[in-house]
Amino acid sequence: MSGRATMRITRLEAGYGRECVLRGVDFSPAAGALTVLAGPNGSGKSTLLKVMAGLLPPRAGAVDCDGRSLYALSRRARAQLVGYFPQTRPLPELTARTLIAHGRYPHLRFAGSLTERDRAHIAQAAALTGTEALLDKDVAALSGGQRQRVYLAMLLAQDTEILLLDEPTAFLDIRAQLDVLDILKSLRRAGKTIIAALHDLQQAFSFADRLALLEDGRIAFAGPPDCPAAAAGVRRVMGVSVRRGEAGALFRYTLARGEARATEDAPPQAGV
């Protein structure tokens, strides 16, 4: 658990079939920080996360992790280094305990028995995500928020230095969204490098240490979210203006063309 794993992406090109989604991405997420990937639909957020997770080999460019090429590592070594939380997942009929235990798969020996260390990781992951009470329940019977926390616990049980999350708050009510983001914050405090794709700029600005904006398969901005360049980047890429509200108030978005789109206290997420 040394923490502070670094990842460096240079001139990355990737896509599906003939379609090229990422066209020359240069990106070095800050080690030990929570980086939010934002951008319009189709800008390549999920594709970038998949390449970083080792699921989609790049067509060109390099993905280096702690100085080694990610795709030169064995699948197992990769899975011990980088954890991935996809946006959609099937719902198998199994208990939360078993689902979380599956997170230990990359650490198991050939025979596959769980060691005391594995069990400790599973217990720790359940404690951190507040899922101890759900362990013996069927995953399919859980609420959306509970299910998300159980899947997060599986990701934590994997015990990787780098965590990649694709829309971890999608389809959740606001309480469940904040629960998930709180867990991410506590992981960041533990020294994990977290890269999460988020649609909600409100959350991106509130929780991120760094913001990376993707536009048409390229990084349009990468840096701290509270600098003026971030607001300018959002304005250019997303077409909305972002302005920090009064003390304690939420961010305020307006369409860049000047049409009012949100109020100070409750900005609607649609259209952002």
Next chain:
Amino acid sequence: MKNSARYCTRIFSAEAPRAPLFAIIPAALTAGLMICSLLIGAVRISPAEVLAWATGGALPARSRLLLSLLRWPRTLACALCGAALSVSGLLLQNALGNALAGPSTIGVNAGAGLWFVIGALLFPHVPAVRSAAVLPGAMGNACLVMLISRKAGASRLTIVLAGVALSAFSTAIIDAIVTRRPDILVDRAAFSIGGFAGVVTMRGVTLALPCFCAGFAGAIFLAGRLDILRLGDEVALSLGLPARAVRLAAVLCGAALAAGAVSICGMIGFVGLIVPHIVRRISRRNDADGRTLPLIAAAAFTGAALVLLCDLSARTLFAPYELPVGILLSFLGAPFFLYLLMTGKRGRVLS
């Protein structure tokens, strides 16, 4: 609850998994039916004679011949074929994520049957050739179905439709060959429907053993990996599991098992489709995780027991005439499958 919790965390345990009740009961049933299968037939053989035969004791020559040449090979063949087809169905269903998959529905049986017939046509005097030819036949059709469904979009329905088309194509060639050369099959009807009467020899069973051994060993090896595959390809890949390779390996193991069965008893349908559904339905009450390894054990014994029971009925119900066992299996299996469809939770059976 505490007990079940410990059981659940031991998912990849190298220790022998605790045998669940839903595997023990079919195992006992299989053993009982195997004994009945040795005892019952056109000629009654007493338990004492069976015991003497098994222990190498003295028994009448007629009984010894009957047991050695007919009853034992047939009993063993029924148990092995039932187990192999059921495990094959389970592997195919889990690997393809498709509850309609089975060796008969995705064209594996027909592929094996086609190559069996081609082997018999080209080398009529070398049984080993036809027993070996079933393997590439079954695997070829399995790979073709996977390839077609990948090209056409791997929807659940596409796999089954591709299988139906391949089955029809393979069966058409079998029919064409057998119409031209009816002498290459002992019993054409029994081969197409599936049956054990007059076709089972110890040599045939022995020749199929490599397929069975490879298939069962592969199934046990892949069981834990198939559990991970249930989480979806992306999660499986991110956990370091080569999802596509595991899926292909499971389908090939399923094909090998079905191929072995086809080389012995022809193209029996339904067993591979319904037995996985039966064991899944029963196991849900005992194992909330639906883990693959106990399901494999349960499917093997349930399939063996079902085929033994049907074969026993097929040769006693209308004695001295025998029905091909495939007829009885369809007769029992089809209504039972419909019952499962109607009583399963909405979408559960077919999802």
